[in-house]
Amino acid sequence: PAIDENLCIACQICVKKCPKNAIAIVNLPDQLKETPIHRYGRNMFTLFKLPVPKRNAVVALVGPNGVGKSTVINILSGGLKPNTGVFGEDVPWQNIINKFKGTELQEYLERLSSKKIKTAYKPQKVDMIPKVWKGSVKKLLERAGDKKKLSEIMKRLNAESILNKDVDKLSGGELQLLSIIATISKEADFYFFDEPSSYLDAYERLLVAKEIRLLSEKAFVMVVEHDLAVADYMADYTHILYGNPGVFGVVSNPYGVRVGINTYLEGYIREENMRFRKEPIVFSRKAKGFEKTELFLQFPSFEKKFKDFSLKTNQGNLYNGEVIGIVGPNAIGKTTFIKMLAGELKPDKGSAPEKLKISYKPQRILLSKDEEKIAVQDFIHSKDIKMSQENKKLFFDLGVEKLMERNVKSLSGGELQSVFIGCALGQEANLLLLDEPSAFLDVEQRLNVAKILRAYAESKDMPCFVVDHDLQFIDAVSDRLIVFEGQRGVRGIGNEPSKLAEGMNKLLKDLGVTYRRDPSTGRPRANKPDSQKDIEQKKKGQYFYVE
Secondary structure, three states, X not given: OOOOOOOOOOOOHHHHHOHHHOOOOOOOOHHHOOOOOEEOOOOOOEEEOOOOOOEOEEEEEEOOOOOOHHHHHHHHOOOOOOOOOOOOOOOOHHHHHHOOOOOHHHHHHHHHHOOOOOEEEEOOOHHHHHHHOOOXXXXXXXXXXXXXXXXXXXXXXXXXXXXXXXHHHOOHHHHHHHHHHHHHOOOOOEEEEEOOOOXXXXXXXXXXXXXXXXXXXXXXXXXXXXXXXXXXXXXXXXXXXXXXXXXXXXXOOOEEHHHHHHHHHHOEEHHHOEXXXXXXXXXXXXXXOOOOOOEEEXXXXXXXXXXXXXXXXXXXXXXXXXXXXXXXXXXXXXHHHHHHHHOOOOOOEOOOOOOOOEEEEOOOOOOOHHHHOOEHHHHHHHOOOOOOHHHHHHHHHOOOHHHOOOEHHHOOHHHHHHHHHHHHHHOOXXXXXXXXXXXXXXXXHHHHHHHHHHHHHHHHOOOEEEEOOOHHHHHHHOOEEEEEEEEOOOEEEEOOOEEHHHHHHHHHHHHOOOEEEOOOOOOEEEOOOOOHHHHHHHHHOOOEOOO
C-alpha cells in the first residue's frame, strides 16, 4: 500500500497506527513545492537542490546526518543518476541538465553525463577496510596510486610508519590516514571526502586539511565534515543541508565558509527566510571551572611496554560526578590507558582499581557476524541492559528509540555510534570510559551527547573518562583534562589531570596550533599558520584563547 501525497492531510493517524516507526509525514515548506532533484521511490527520501561544485576551491557540506549529503556525493560523483522525482523511469540527461540551464551546474552536469569527469572518493566507514583487504598497507597503496606521489604524500602527512604494517593491525586514525592517502594519490577531476577528520588528532586534522586544500589548486573538491573548526580551516565555500532526517533534505545556496557555518549554527537562513532549527547552537565563551566534590578514587600510575612502544601515566584523583577529557596525539597511549583502567589490558607496573564496575565504549565499533543479523533492540538486550524508564529516556534522547526495530547492519556510522553510547550509559556501573564517542556524529548530535554525558555524570554522581579529538566536543563536555604527550608510536606520557583551560593550552602548544573564538558564536576557530593572530597568541602563550 502507498500513501497518496496529494490527498494526505497530515492527520498523523497512520503514523501512530503503523508499527516499527515505518511512516513519517511532514509538510514541506511552500518554497519546496518545486521539482526535487532525486527521489528514491514513492513515499521515500527526497532531495531538493544541489550544491555548486567550484573549480579550484574546497566546498564543505554541513548539516545533520540523514538529510542527503551522501546522496549529493553519489549524484555529483556519477554513482547515482538523479531522476528529478520521477522514480521508476530512466530520465534523459538532457531533461536533468535543462533544470540547471544558465547556472554553474549546467556545465558540470554536461561533463558528468558524457563521462568526462573522473572522480576519487574517500568513504565514511574506514573501519570496513580490514574486512575487504587482507595484507599490507604498502600493497594496498601501490594499487591505488603512483609510488613517487604516494611517498611524497605520506611524508607530508607523517604517515610513513604505517607503510609496512598489515591493514588489520591499524588503529582507527591510521585507517583514516590510509583511506585519505589512497584517495589523494589518484588522478581525478573531482575529489570527495566523507568525514575525513574522524579518528584523527587535532594536528593530523590540520595536516589533512592542508593536503585537501592543495588538491583544490588543480581540481574540484567537496568535503562532508562535522568538525566545524576543520571545515572552517579547509573550505572556501559552504552549503548548509537541512530537512527531516530520512524524509527530505534541502541544499542551501553557497556561502563563504565563516558566514555559512555561523548561519548553520544560528539555524536560520535569512536570504531564504527559512528557520530549520528551533534554537541556535551556542558555545560557551569561557572555560568551565571545576569544584571538587567527594573523592571517588585515586587511580595509580601505570607503565606498559610493547615491542616498539612504551607508556607511563601519572596517578591522579577522580571525583564523583566529574568528566575528565583525555586528549593528545594519536599513537601516544590514550586508548592503552583506558584499556588498563578498564581491566582489559594488564599493566607492567601498577594495577587497575579493584571492585570497580566499569562500562566501556571502545574506539572502533566492530560487530560480530551474529550481531549484524539482529535488530537494534535485540542487540541492546544482548548487552544485559534493563529497559527501565531511565534507560528508555536515555535511548530516546540519543535518537536510538526510533531505530529499535532496524537491523544493526543497516545503521549508518552515526546511528551505530549512538547505539554504542547508549549501551555504555545504560549498563549498571560506577565508572564510565568512552573512547572517541563523537566519531561519525553530526554537530548537533555531538553537542547533544556532551549535554547527555554531563547530565548523566551529575545525576548518577559518577565519574567519566572521555577520549576525543574534537576540541569543540571536549570543550563542551569536560571538567578537567589529562594531556598525553611524547613521541608517536615510540613513547607516551600521561600527565595528571589539570584544569580545562590549562590542559587545552598545553595540548595546542605541543601541537603548535592556536585557536581563537568566533566573535558571533563563540565557537573555536583554528588560526591560519603564521597569521597575525597566530603569531600574537603564541607570543602571549595563549594557544587556546578564552575571553
